[in-house]
Amino acid sequence: MIEMPVIYQDKCNGCGLCVNVCSSNTLVLYRNVITFIEAGVCGWCAMCEAVCPTGAINCPYEIVFEESSF
Amino acid sequence: MAIQLETLKSIDHFSGLDRAELEAIKGLMFEVKAGRGEFILHEGEPADALYFVVSGVVKVFKTSSEGKEQILLIVRPGESFNDVPVFGGGVNPCSAQSMGEVVLYGIRTGDMEAVLKTHPRLAMNVMRVLSQKLRHMVSLVEDLSFKHVTARVAKILLEYAGDGTGPKPKLTQQEMAAMAGTAREMIGRSLKDLEEEGMIKMERHRIVITDKEALQRLAGIVL
Numbered sequence: 001m002i003e004m005p006v007i008y009q010d011k012c013n014g015c016g017l018c019v020n021v022c023s024s025n026t027l028v029l030y031r032n033v034i035t036f037i038e039a040g041v042c043g044w045c046a047m048c049e050a051v052c053p054t055g056a057i058n059c060p061y062e063i064v065f066e067e068s069s070f
Numbered sequence: 071m072a073i074q075l076e077t078l079k080s081i082d083h084f085s086g087l088d089r090a091e092l093e094a095i096k097g098l099m100f101e102v103k104a105g106r107g108e109f110i111l112h113e114g115e116p117a118d119a120l121y122f123v124v125s126g127v128v129k130v131f132k133t134s135s136e137g138k139e140q141i142l143l144i145v146r147p148g149e150s151f152n153d154v155p156v157f158g159g160g161v162n163p164c165s166a167q168s169m170g171e172v173v174l175y176g177i178r179t180g181d182m183e184a185v186l187k188t189h190p191r192l193a194m195n196v197m198r199v200l201s202q203k204l205r206h207m208v209s210l211v212e213d214l215s216f217k218h219v220t221a222r223v224a225k226i227l228l229e230y231a232g233d234g235t236g237p238k239p240k241l242t243q244q245e246m247a248a249m250a251g252t253a254r255e256m257i258g259r260s261l262k263d264l265e266e267e268g269m270i271k272m273e274r275h276r277i278v279i280t281d282k283e284a285l286q287r288l289a290g291i292v293l
Contacts, residue, residue: 003275017146020126020170023106044274046243047169050254051127051144060240062276063231 004042005049007034011056018048018057073099073175080148081122081175082199083192091189098181104168111166117155119176123147126172130164138262141255142210143203144169153200156182210253222250223260225289227270231279240275264288 014032026042028035034057036042046059073096078084084092102121104110110121113132121128123145130143130151142164145151151166156179177185186193226249230241243261247254261277264270269285271278279285 015147017127017170020172022170042274046258049242049244050258051146051169053146055244058242058244060242060245060275062240063227064276064278065231065282066271066278066280 004036005044005046006058006060007036008056008058009033011054013054013056015053017051017053021047021051023047073101077124077175081150082148083122083150083195085195087189087191087195091191094189095177095185095192098185099175099177102174102176104172104174106168106170108168109165110168110172110174111152111162111164113163113165114161117152117160117162117179119178120150120152120156120182121166122150122175124173124175127169128166128172128174129169130166132164138259140259143206144255150199153196153203155179157196157200210255219250219252219256220260220263221288221290222252223257224264224269224285225291226250227264227277227279228282228285228289228291 012034014029014034016029018034019027019029023045024038024041024043026036026038027048028037044059048057049059075089075092075096078092078096078099079087084095087095101124102110104126110128111117125147128145128151129141130145131139131141133139143151145166151164152162154160155162186196223246226241226246230239241249243257244254246257250257261270261272264285265272267284269279269281269288271280
């Protein structure tokens with residue numbers, strides 16, 4: 001399964017700033033609901049998380065040691 | 071599109087102003103549109119206008135002589151940038167670049183000075199906004215000793231790294247910032263520095279620690 005940023009719809013105020021800054025055009029605001037339109041395209045730049053004023057979108061990182069990443 | 075009075079009301083500088091005051095200011099403003107990644111201001115160039123974000127997001131940053139970028143502010147709708155040279159004189163201390171499609175309202179330095187002289191409520195708003203920005207900058211200055219912040223980030227990465235024995239929580243940059251007691255902008259800078267030093271590798275949704283010993287030395291962990 002492709003990892004995707006996490007959206008908390010209850011925190012989202014529909015401002016659309018995340019859609020505005022998304023460099024891979026992966027995010028869309030439809031009827032005030034933020035959603036991803038293409039799972040594999042997101043480059044994880046985390047700009048959506050940076051600009052969100054309510055913390056409604058998170059780009060969590062898994063932290064691993066190189067030898068355990070296989 | 072003409073300058074909208076309703077949009078002016080949502081801008082911090084103009085909050086609480088009456089219709090007549092807003093109409094006077096509206097007549098002096100101009101609209102600017104920028105595409106993704108477009109530079110609105112360049113660091114070091116003469117400053118000619120104060121800008122307000124109407125839609126979209128602008129990042130304000132400085133660039134070092136080695137080309138390293140440090141984001142100082144992310145400017146959202148209703149907020150301003152380029153206040154310092156407009157009110158204090160001098161050149162743009164920072165660059166400003168659109169992060170997506172943006173619409174801005176601008177007012178030239180001379181016009182802003184004229185309006186401030188005749189509208190004391192505007193002057194009070196400007197002082198309040200500048201105070202808030204100054205507070206933010208003081209906090210950033212506290213964090214701008216890169217070694218300390220990067221060392222704290224190194225420690226966090228080591229604490230949260232999975233070793234394959236069980237699930238570990240994933241961390242967002244916002245969470246790392248809260249743990250390190252710093253601004254989110256500093257985390258991005260620190261992660262880039264660690265990657266350049268060869269201690270970590272940034273993958274799509276993973277941070278891979280490639281030099282554990284170097285990271286431990288940076289974090290001040292003595293074995």
